[in-house]
Amino acid sequence: MKTTIILLTIILTFVLGTTHSATITCDLIATPYGNTLATNILRNASTHHTKTSCLGNTDQNKRITVQGQVEALYEDSFKDIPKLREIEIVDATLKEIQPGTFKDLPRLKSVSLEDTNLRELKSGTFVNLETSLLYLGRNSISVLREGAFQNLWNLRELSLESNDLRELKRGVFGNVSLGIFSLGNNSISTIEAGTFAEVSGRDKFGIGLSLFKNDIEEIDASVFDNKDIVSLDLGNNSISVLRPGDLRNLPKLSSISLSGNKLREVPEGVFSGSKITSVVLSCNEISFIAGGAFDDMKDLYFVDVSNNRVKEWSNNWFRGVESRLSIIFSYNSIEAIPADAFKNVPESSSLDLDHNRIQDIPDGAFGGMKGLRRLVLSYNKIRTWKSDLMRNVQVATFVDLRGNEIGCPEGGANSLVPGAKMVILDNCRGKGFKFT
Ligand SMILES: *[C@@H]1O[C@H](CO)[C@@H](O)[C@H](O)[C@H]1NC(C)=O
Ligand SMILES: *[C@@H]1O[C@H](CO)[C@@H](O)[C@H](O)[C@H]1NC(C)=O
Numbered sequence: 001m002k003t004t005i006i007l008l009t010i011i012l013t014f015v016l017g018t019t020h021s022a023t024i025t026c027d028l029i030a031t032p033y034g035n036t037l038a039t040n041i042l043r044n045a046s047t048h049h050t051k052t053s054c055l056g057n058t059d060q061n062k063r064i065t066v067q068g069q070v071e072a073l074y075e076d077s078f079k080d081i082p083k084l085r086e087i088e089i090v091d092a093t094l095k096e097i098q099p100g101t102f103k104d105l106p107r108l109k110s111v112s113l114e115d116t117n118l119r120e121l122k123s124g125t126f127v128n129l130e131t132s133l134l135y136l137g138r139n140s141i142s143v144l145r146e147g148a149f150q151n152l153w154n155l156r157e158l159s160l161e162s163n164d165l166r167e168l169k170r171g172v173f174g175n176v177s178l179g180i181f182s183l184g185n186n187s188i189s190t191i192e193a194g195t196f197a198e199v200s201g202r203d204k205f206g207i208g209l210s211l212f213k214n215d216i217e218e219i220d221a222s223v224f225d226n227k228d229i230v231s232l233d234l235g236n237n238s239i240s241v242l243r244p245g246d247l248r249n250l251p252k253l254s255s256i257s258l259s260g261n262k263l264r265e266v267p268e269g270v271f272s273g274s275k276i277t278s279v280v281l282s283c284n285e286i287s288f289i290a291g292g293a294f295d296d297m298k299d300l301y302f303v304d305v306s307n308n309r310v311k312e313w314s315n316n317w318f319r320g321v322e323s324r325l326s327i328i329f330s331y332n333s334i335e336a337i338p339a340d341a342f343k344n345v346p347e348s349s350s351l352d353l354d355h356n357r358i359q360d361i362p363d364g365a366f367g368g369m370k371g372l373r374r375l376v377l378s379y380n381k382i383r384t385w386k387s388d389l390m391r392n393v394q395v396a397t398f399v400d401l402r403g404n405e406i407g408c409p410e411g412g413a414n415s416l417v418p419g420a421k422m423v424i425l426d427n428c429r430g431k432g433f434k435f436t
């Protein structure tokens with residue numbers, strides 16, 4: 001661990017280009033003072049005689065790494081080190097941070113407190129700081145007091161990942177503006193309405209909010225209410241229902257992941273009409289997707305519905321979508337493809353329909369479609385494939401037909417789709433591609 005920290009220090013020094021200043025690693029385990037005294041070293045940082053050996057010259061000191069027996073941080077723990085830029089504490093004994101610990105550190109840019117025994121963040125802990133990075137992951141934090149984070153205008157990233165949070169309340173993140181907000185891997189099941197309305201985006205890139213691996217059961221529009229959130233990760237929660245309007249208070253939302261939930265249906269009016277570009281719905285129990293579910297999503301380019309239970313492909317999907325799409329429906333239970341199945345799919349899109357149960361592809365299946373980038377139909381149950389099935393469709397890269405029951409035609413695999421650059425079929429010679 002010690003080596004890791006020293007290495008990290010060296011790497012960070014290099015990366016941040018602070019070679020002109022001394023970088024000091026303050027490893028309190030190595031001090032001869034024992035646990036109690038070690039705590040006081042930090043408490044009395046400015047007055048204690050170890051100041052020069054441990055904390056270094058106060059004028060030069062820009063970084064402190066503490067790994068040791070420090071049970072608490074106090075208001076004067078970092079006193080008189082005004083040039084301090086980075087604090088890193090990896091210390092299983094740390095239990096408490098007193099409000100005011102980080103005040104009087106106008107240059108503080110990064111605070112990293114991970115793998116500690118912190119269970120609570122008190123009101124006033126992170127207040128009026130210029131800090132851009134606050135890493136508080138992998139602790140045991142279950143309580144965030146009102147005002148624990150306040151007036152933080154420059155945060156690039158706030159991570160509370162992998163703690164024991166069960167609920168989020170309003171008033172904890174007052175006047176916090178940030179870029180990346182990670183609350184993943186907790187046990188959050190309750191979020192008070194307005195909690196996220198209190199945070200704002202730090203710049204034009206908006207906020208990426210991650211709540212993956214929690215116990216959230218629904219998307220409540222009064223909770224998910226923020227004009228700056230551009231990406232939302234709700235993967236691996238317990239969401240079972242999507243309702244029209246669930247995302248209506250997230251006007252800038254561009255990317256959403258609902259992978260690994262308990263969704264069964266996707267109604268119209270959740271995503272349709274929005275500015276969303278990427279929707280991930282993989283690993284749910286979805287068997288029904290309304291015909292209008294993806295209507296009028298002008299900017300949509302990525303849809304992943306893999307690993308669900310979809311039985312029917314609807315030729316109504318993607319009405320009004322304008323950009324080329326990457327559509328992934330791998331590992332579902334689709335049995336048949338209707339006529340004009342892909343009529344709304346824009347030119348140059350990719351279609352992954354592998355590992356389904358498709359048997360029949362009717363003559364008009366590709367009606368109304370000019371071109372694709374890629375078509376993957378491998379590992380289905382297709383028996384016959386007529387060579388005029390895709391006669392008007394150009395495929396820029398390849399058509400993958402492996403794992404079906406299609407025999408190798410005399411003209412080789414490529415004769416199955418004349419407009420494709422390459423066709424892949426088991427035990428069958430193709431253009432630019434040879435099975436031996
Ligand atoms: C801090 O230092 C002062 C004077 O150097 C000393 O009297 C006091 O006991 C120290 N505080 C702790 C908690 O050790
Ligand atoms: C989630 O947190 C636990 C500890 O709380 C940790 O062991 C695990 O690696 C974390 N998982 C992820 C995906 O971060």
Ligand SMILES: *[C@@H]1O[C@H](CO)[C@@H](O)[C@H](O)[C@H]1NC(C)=O
Binds near residue numbers: 150
């Ligand atoms: C947010 O900041 C404004 C001034 O910029 C202040 O008036 C207001 O009280 C602050 N709110 C909170 C919750 O701190």
Ligand SMILES: *[C@@H]1O[C@H](CO)[C@@H](O)[C@H](O)[C@H]1NC(C)=O
Binds near residue numbers: 212213235
């Ligand atoms: C979600 O859960 C699945 C299955 O348990 C796992 O494979 C995946 O890594 C998880 N993803 C995250 C982001 O935790």
